[in-house]
Amino acid sequence: MNTLLAILWKDLVSEWRSRDRIVAMALFSFLVVVVLHFALPGADPAEVRRVAPGLLWVAYLFAALLGLNRAFALELENDALSALAMAPADRGFVFLGKAAANFVLLAVVQFATAVVFGLAFALDLVPVAGPLAGVVALGSLGICSVGTLFSAVAVRTRYREVMLPLLILPLLVPVLLGAVSATASLLQGERVPFASIQLLVVTDAVFLIVSFLGFEYVLDE
Amino acid sequence: MPASLPNSAVDRAANALRLPTGILLAVLAGAWLAAVARAPLDSVQGVIQKILYVHPPLAFAAYAGFALTAIGGALFLWRGDEAWDRLARASAEVGVLFCTLVIVTGPIWAKGTWGRWWSWDLRLTITLLLWFVYLAYLLLRSFTEGSERAARFAAVYGIAGLAVIPLNYFALDMAAGRSMHPENLQQGSLGAGMGWPFALGAGVCLVAFTQLLARRIEIEALRGALAERVAGAPTGLERSS
Amino acid sequence: MTSGATALHGAPVVSAAGLAKRFGPITALAGVDFEVGAGAVVAVLGPNGAGKTTLLRILAGLARPSAGAVRYAGGADRRSARRFVGYIGHATFLYPQLTARENLHFTAQLYGVEDADARIAKLLAELGLEAVADRAAASFSRGLAQRLAIARALVHDPRLVLLDEPFTGLDPVSADRLAARIEALRGAARAVVLVTHDLARAAALADRAIVLVGGSVAFASSGAPRSAGELEHAYRSALDAA
Numbered sequence: 001m002n003t004l005l006a007i008l009w010k011d012l013v014s015e016w017r018s019r020d021r022i023v024a025m026a027l028f029s030f031l032v033v034v035v036l037h038f039a040l041p042g043a044d045p046a047e048v049r050r051v052a053p054g055l056l057w058v059a060y061l062f063a064a065l066l067g068l069n070r071a072f073a074l075e076l077e078n079d080a081l082s083a084l085a086m087a088p089a090d091r092g093f094v095f096l097g098k099a100a101a102n103f104v105l106l107a108v109v110q111f112a113t114a115v116v117f118g119l120a121f122a123l124d125l126v127p128v129a130g131p132l133a134g135v136v137a138l139g140s141l142g143i144c145s146v147g148t149l150f151s152a153v154a155v156r157t158r159y160r161e162v163m164l165p166l167l168i169l170p171l172l173v174p175v176l177l178g179a180v181s182a183t184a185s186l187l188q189g190e191r192v193p194f195a196s197i198q199l200l201v202v203t204d205a206v207f208l209i210v211s212f213l214g215f216e217y218v219l220d221e
Numbered sequence: 222m223p224a225s226l227p228n229s230a231v232d233r234a235a236n237a238l239r240l241p242t243g244i245l246l247a248v249l250a251g252a253w254l255a256a257v258a259r260a261p262l263d264s265v266q267g268v269i270q271k272i273l274y275v276h277p278p279l280a281f282a283a284y285a286g287f288a289l290t291a292i293g294g295a296l297f298l299w300r301g302d303e304a305w306d307r308l309a310r311a312s313a314e315v316g317v318l319f320c321t322l323v324i325v326t327g328p329i330w331a332k333g334t335w336g337r338w339w340s341w342d343l344r345l346t347i348t349l350l351l352w353f354v355y356l357a358y359l360l361l362r363s364f365t366e367g368s369e370r371a372a373r374f375a376a377v378y379g380i381a382g383l384a385v386i387p388l389n390y391f392a393l394d395m396a397a398g399r400s401m402h403p404e405n406l407q408q409g410s411l412g413a414g415m416g417w418p419f420a421l422g423a424g425v426c427l428v429a430f431t432q433l434l435a436r437r438i439e440i441e442a443l444r445g446a447l448a449e450r451v452a453g454a455p456t457g458l459e460r461s462s
Numbered sequence: 463m464t465s466g467a468t469a470l471h472g473a474p475v476v477s478a479a480g481l482a483k484r485f486g487p488i489t490a491l492a493g494v495d496f497e498v499g500a501g502a503v504v505a506v507l508g509p510n511g512a513g514k515t516t517l518l519r520i521l522a523g524l525a526r527p528s529a530g531a532v533r534y535a536g537g538a539d540r541r542s543a544r545r546f547v548g549y550i551g552h553a554t555f556l557y558p559q560l561t562a563r564e565n566l567h568f569t570a571q572l573y574g575v576e577d578a579d580a581r582i583a584k585l586l587a588e589l590g591l592e593a594v595a596d597r598a599a600a601s602f603s604r605g606l607a608q609r610l611a612i613a614r615a616l617v618h619d620p621r622l623v624l625l626d627e628p629f630t631g632l633d634p635v636s637a638d639r640l641a642a643r644i645e646a647l648r649g650a651a652r653a654v655v656l657v658t659h660d661l662a663r664a665a666a667l668a669d670r671a672i673v674l675v676g677g678s679v680a681f682a683s684s685g686a687p688r689s690a691g692e693l694e695h696a697y698r699s700a701l702d703a704a
Contacts, residue, residue, distance in 0.1 A: 181396060199388075199392055199395060
């Protein structure tokens with residue numbers, strides 16, 4: 001448990017001092033929002049409202065992939081990854097610490113992106129802010145769990161930046177579908193269907209378990 | 222000192238299966254082709270319908286292949302025996318072939334019957350996602366430096382890939398309305414004279430899969446033994462000055 | 463110079479038998495037996511590519527051997543043994559954004575060190591890092607970074623200290639300090655494995671020396687080398703014989 005908090009603290013403090021990852025992620029997702037706007041020229045508001053949830057999650061996915069790619073770059077710099085591999089604690093907690101740090105950073109970026117998104121597509125997200133935050137959190141949990149696991153894998157392959165999306169995008173389909181469905185209901189002013197939440201929760205649970213256990217083998221030489 | 226060929230249960234099974242499956246394959250394939258040629262043409266779909274003799278069994282082999290990949294990987298992580306990794310890798314390489322055939326035969330049949338090359342119906346989509354996972358698995362193996370590390374990484378990914386299949390199923394089921402995919406999985410709905418070609422087709426696929434798998438495992442084992450032999454004798458002190 | 467008979471001092475802290483490590487077709491280690499006891503310094507010499515780093519990484523628990531077994535004192539397995547192993551490798555394992563003190567604190571938390579603040583203060587003082595304790599590690603010179611890496615490896619007071627070419631690139635004063643540190647570790651009944659190309663230092667510090675060539679032990683001294691010259695002679699003979 002100590003390990004988890006130590007790593008979480010270390011990652012957040014390092015990020016706070018350099019701020020390079022979070023700025024890059026935020027800037028990138030703002031650009032994606034702008035590009036998406038240009039991708040739908042002259043669409044009427046009803047149409048936009050229909051596709052908005054998907055677009056928002058596309059922006060979130062891109063930001064997450066960017067951030068996750070950098071997650072272990074910090075550890076590679078002075079081979080700190082080997083130091084983590086030698087730590088006596090259960091490696092699952094190393095994973096949780098890293099995933100928690102990624103989650104926090106992603107959450108900050110997602111909040112900023114939501115604001116920009118609302119402005120760009122003339123959507124008022126304030127009334128559903130609370131439930132939306134919950135849905136986004138559930139989605140990010142899924143993304144950050146397998147994302148952190150396979151970021152540690154991808155960072156030690158050739159073409160590391162390309163490897164991560166190749167690995168996790170097929171895995172993230174359930175997360176994406178559940179999150180988009182839930183977000184769509186919220187934006188339509190309806191109740192979130194139980195099926196979406198159930199899908200998200202089950203997927204998150206499965207991913208967390210697989211990642212927690214799998215990290216043990218991923219940190220080995 | 223020559224390295225001996227690996228002798229684990231997996232390798233022995235692969236060796237033992239070679240001849241029987243080879244013979245069986247030749248016999249079944251012959252019988253199947255004959256049966257397919259003689260099977261009556263479907264009144265509505267025409268000759269395209271004959272793809273159905275092969276498409277579902279191919280899909281079954283593709284999914285079984287990935288299950289073997291994931292299980293082989295898990296056993297490798299648990300036991301550390303390289304033979305399990307050979308099984309996982311061979312299964313992935315053979316499985317991706319079958320998966321590709323599914324994705325190719327599906328649209329061919331679809332175009333012939335519904336006039337559209339692609340549809341996002343549940344079964345086709347989930348197989349497409351499996352295909353991507355297969356490819357990512359193989360890319361991961363080739364892009365990782367170090368065979369032991371590659372085996373470990375791939376094993377973890379294989380397990381994740383297997384875990385996501387049921388999740389994908391529920392996700393796509395929830396997202397879609399009705400499926401365009403024909404629901405006819407029972408023998409009876411195939412119509413008269415179509416039972417034998419279908420059963421034989423299933424047999425051919427399974428046996429072909431097993432045969433290819435066994436051969437691939439053998440190749441991998443031989444490759445490993447050869448590399449060890451080329452690398453030379455273990456102790457440096459025995460080298461002549 | 464201690465004689466061979468007492469070189470093993472305390473009970474073995476780690477012993478390995480028949481260690482082999484293969485990376486695909488390449489054999490890095492081919493059947494190595496190794497043992498080091500408390501209060502002993504073992505020097506591991508050899509040309510590049512001989513398997514020295516591989517051996518150290520296996521002892522540190524970073525890599526799994528392809529064959530052979532490693533046993534740690536008290537019957538600890540690879541995972542629990544991590545708690546009392548300290549490793550200094552070619553990389554510093556430091557986080558550039560964190561200060562020296564924070565780097566040490568992070569490691570202390572990873573290892574569950576009790577009374578971390580006091581221990582860190584002591585280490586900073588011993589290694590002459592007090593002046594830069596609150597500067598970010600990114601700004602450190604090579605010598606300073608090396609010293610911080612040593613402090614980091616010793617935060618949890620490990621019983622087994624593995625050093626991979628620690629003298630490389632150190633100025634003479636820092637090198638002397640490091641040598642003194644190794645002596646202090648020996649005095650505190652710690653087991654030290656020292657990989658180095660510096661034959662003079664090895665001869666001065668080691669209770670025993672082994673030479674690895676091509677993944678095997680080409681030479682193992684029965685006791686402490688009497689002089690740098692003797693060690694060099696043994697080293698060259700081992701190279702020629704292999």
